[in-house]
Amino acid sequence: MSKPQHAPGDVRSKSLVDYLNDENVRAVLYQIIAIGLVILAGWYLVSNTLYNLEKQNISTGYGFLDLEASFEISETMINYSAQSDYATALIVGLLNTVKVAVLGIVLCTIIGIIFGVARLSSNWIVRKLATVYVETFRNIPVLLQLFFWYALIPAAFPHPRDAFEPLPGVLLTSRGMYLPVPVADNAYTLMGIAAIIAFVAIYFIKKWATKRQDATGQPFPMLLTGIGIFVGLVFLAYLIGGAPTELSTPALKGFNIQGGYNISPEFMAVLIGLTVYTSTYVAEVVRSGIQAVSSGQWEAADSLGIKRSVALRKVILPQSMRVAIPPLTNQYLNLTKNSSLAVAVGYPDLVSVSNTTMNQTGQAIEAISIFMSVYLGLSLLTSLFMNWFNKKMALVER
CATH class of the missing domain: 1.10.287 (Helix Hairpins)
Known part of the structure; x- marks a missing residue:
């Protein structure tokens, strides 16, 4: 028997084999x-x-967070005692981690830019010193650098009884640096609010100044205006708050320094180690970004009579940042994650507090999941900010 013939235009239903042979399916x-x-x-x-x-x-679950922690933390940015719960203890560790990460990112950026530019200097001594700095600290594991600074700082400074005072009220001892700080007052809260208002005002004024310059071509003195608004509002809030002048000054009492604000050797070791290590990579990123800018930009600046320093600051660096931002993001993320090594020198960061919590409660999986989630969140926030900044710096076609 012959196979049935399908009329023209007759659509044959697909079989399972036909669907499986379809690449999209x-x-x-x-x-x-x-x-x-x-x-x-x-x-x-x-x-x-x-x-x-x-x-x-x-037992499983996160109910242990409401229990009493029963352990002290040497450095806290909020009120905490052994009677506080584990949730508060973990917040203290988180704030200590954020403090190191934020200060480290700011400092490594400044130092990295300086040494990145110095590596391209026409001065032989400056160029070689920058190269030695970068190649030395970049090739030593960051954990060993933390150990080095943690061993050096107590050995380099005297006992509290023989504290070194480089500036009035500032004491350097083997137990850290002590700084005079203002005594808590409502005026400082007002100053903080005034600072936030000033930043908001400066942001909107800058947007207006940009539109004005695009429309008329006339520049607006934004730098001086911004400084004036910030200083004026903060100082006004200081006066309204009663202009307090009382300071807590560090002084030797008994066998230790009392008063002031103590920057511990552990914190200094972590901050210096992470900053120095990461700044070497930032320096290389900055150097490569500058070299990626066409030499014609230098020549154009020279032909207009612009000084090399001004050309670097206003012509070359802004263009190099468009190349440097993505790898800079990686370095900021590395610094944030490397801050977890602070536990090795006894700094009470999130990992250190979580370890203590885990040992006391036995909730290992929960404790580890908490600080893994926190580091993931910090990394994602850093990436989001840098991606936003990268879009702001990108060239806009007109």
């Missing part, structure tokens, strides 16, 4: 299978872990 099918396998593996791990923990009579 197979691509979706493979993704569904992959996601299913990941979910299955996750379910197996979680269920197996919960079963084993229950078998060993180990």
Whole structure:
């Protein structure tokens, strides 16, 4: 018998084999299978872990965060005592981590730009010194650098009884640096609010000045205006708050320094180690960014009679930043993640506090999941900010 003939225009229904031979269908099918396998593996791990923990009579969950911590933390940015709960202790560790990360990013950027520019200096001595700095500290593991600074700082400074005073009220001892600080007062809260208002005002004035310059070509003295607004508002808030002048000044009482603000050797070791290590990579990023700018930009600046320093600041560096921002983001992320090594020198960062919490409560999985999530969040926030900054710096076609 002959096969049935299909009339012209008759659409034959697709079989399962036809669908499987379709590349788009197979691509979706493979993704569904992959996601299913990941979910299955996750379910197996979680269920197996919960079963084993229950078998060993180990409780699970985050209820321990409301329990009393019962341990002290040497450095805190908020009110904390051994009677506080574990949640407060972890917040203290988080704030200590953020403090190191933020200060480290700012300092390594400044130092990195200086040494990155110095590596391209026409002065032989400056260029070689910058090269030695970069090549030395870049090739020593950051953990060893933390140990080095932690051993050096107590050895380099005297005992508190023989404290060195480089400036009035500033004491350097083997237990850290002590600085005079203002005694807590409501005026300083007002000054903080005034500073925020000033930044908001400067932002809107800058937007207006940019539109004005685009429309008329007339520049606006934004720098002086911004400084005037900030200083004026903050000083006005200081006067309204009563202009307090009382300071807590460090002084030797008994066998230790009392008063003032103490910057511990652990904090200094972590900050110096991370800053020095990361600044070498930032220096290389800056150097490569400057070299990526066409030499014609230098020549154009020279032909207009612009000084080399001014050309570098206003012509070359702004263009090089467009090349440097993506690798700079990686270095900032590395510094934030490397701050977890602070536990090695006894600085009470998030990892250190989490370890103590884990040892006291036995909630290892929960504690580890908390600081893993926090570091993930910090990295994502840093990436979001740098991606926004990268878009702001990108050239806009007109």
